Amino acid sequence: MKEYNPVCKGSVTKYVFVESPSFTPSDLAIKAYEVSQGVMIKETCFGLQITGNENEIETIVELLRKLDPLHIFVKDRGFPPGDNRRCRSNLGGARPGYFGHEFEMGLLHFISYGLKSLDSSSTPDNEPLQRKMIEKIPLPLEKLRQIIDSEVN
Amino acid sequence: MTVPVRIAQLSCGPEYSGVQNEINEAARMVDAEVFYPDIKLSELRRDFDSFGLDVRSPDLKLAIARAKALVDGRVNADAVFIASCFRCAEAAIVRNELRRFIHENSRLPVVSYSFTERTTAATLLTRMEALTTIARRRALLAREVQEGITMGVDSGSSTTKAIVMKDNVVVGTGWKPTTEVMKSAEDVITTALEEAGLHMEDLDAVGTTGYGRFLVGKKIGADLIQEELTVNSKGAVYLADCQHGPSTVLDIGGMDNKAISVQDGIPGTFTMGGICAGASGRFLEMTSKRLGVEITELGPLAMNGKWDKVAMNSYCIVFGTQSLVNALAAGSFREDVAAAACHSVAEQVFEQQLQEVDIKEPVIMVGGTSLITGLVHAMGELLQTNIVVPRYSQYIGAVGSALLASGFIKGE
């Protein structure tokens, strides 16, 4: 068994996704480089991955969020950018987690809409906590009898 | 350098069981690479829905959609490895259905495996080797006739066998229990050559198979060193004279068992292994010792007994032996005990392994245990078929090796 010595020990990596009609991943990258303070930035098709120590990353994330708060979304990542253990070109296909991102990316515009609504005070804040399941009420016996009778006769 | 064989992995759980590296390592050892078939989320949804098996685990949905991409030819691969956690019922259903789906709808060789955290690259090696052989050596495996003078040596865990063939006829045989791997091989080679009236230098080509194939093959300068899954399949359909169409090859060995679903002499799906020696030839060896008969007499003895008169379940060889001792102490007939032992082994192979391959007739039993008539009878009863046991079935690996080795005769 080979010994394993981790690289990027103590570092934090975050995904910064951008799902905006007016802001592209490369716009985001340009802005990120301006405030990067030396952390590693990698542009991807959906936004960026940034790697550095936790405090630096938090600061940059806050700055980037401000660029378009309703359309920029941030998430932790376990691997550093370009790690060949997770890289599509190395695995032949996308790592499983990619599909999860792809799925949620398709719903982000609803979240953006929801975030936007927080700015307006038009809707009260005591919304029901979740969508109600459609309640299935069993057919009353008498009703069932009527249906059968009407079919038979 | 040869181009690596590309093995598509359809799986749930190996990364989290700590065995993904073992899978990769086993593939690397046979110059293959494992990859995930690349699909899009939209294809995943569409193909999972259209497959119709409504499982809950997302990684199994992904495996189903990836299998569809392979069968449709949207992703190219040379072979398929299906893996999921041992004891997961949901995954076992998917594994079985995908194996069948790929087998029936493509020419891709498939092996499915259920792993635990203890699975190692060494355990997976023979399976990976067989997958790569089928992918890489289809032309070699297409051989139907032995030519020239060739020898095959099968260095198995229990016994070592050698066969010398000349112009499609067996002319020499050698057989002995395996002690020292090399010494046993040398002895059976000498016996087989003497019987054939030939010398080493008369041989045009040599092949080796079995657990000791690398050691023996290297020492005697074999032209072909090949795992036993493909070699035994080839040997079985050759000896049973059913080289075309489907067949099932069953080899209950000394250490592990093989069940292979074969099409035109080429394995499509296969399984090998065994939970315990209780489901192997070893248990029958112990039974015959306890009954005070030669292993060759166990079969005929069992044929005269009734298995259901003795309670026996050799799921574990220790408990199986205990049942055996108890039954004899309680006054059971030796014939019934012999029949119960044969039935118990057959039942376990049936329950644990034959569920993993498609049983298509003819079912050919090979290997040393195929000579135990009681075992063949018990298996036939379970499978509801007349099992074929060809001549020289105990030499199966050696015959397969000798046959395939003729593809290496100079000028071919």
Place this chain on the structure above:
Amino acid sequence: MAKVFIYPATSLMLSDLVARFGHKPLGSAISVRDHIQTAGFESPPLQMTPDDPKKGLKYAAVEVPSGVRGRMSLYGPLIEDADAAIIVNDSDYAFGCMGCARTNELVKFLIKERKMPIIELLYPSTEEEGVTFVRSIRSFLDSLKDGSP
């Protein structure tokens, strides 16, 4: 700031909303990062070894498949560490770490067994539901700040 376990643990939107509203999201990435950044024996891709399913024995018996126990070794400690949890129940397309339905059932059960504040939701499929989704999460997270959910 509360530590909030997110389900699916790989969720981008939950991770974002928890952090956006001032709390710490606990998801797969935290545990995976731990594995990737800890020296030991090489076991790509996740640096999970056969020892991880053994650690998972704390949460599931040995008869439970190794993949469940391995995944539980990632999630169990996070659930124990969490102050609250957000669960999106129709997460049918979260793969990899969340790729096993049996693990996911056990994860949800262990969250509920801990009697911590929980909010259960479904993914939004309309703009109106997006509003409900975001507002519900914000109300829930706000309630954690004053310790009375």
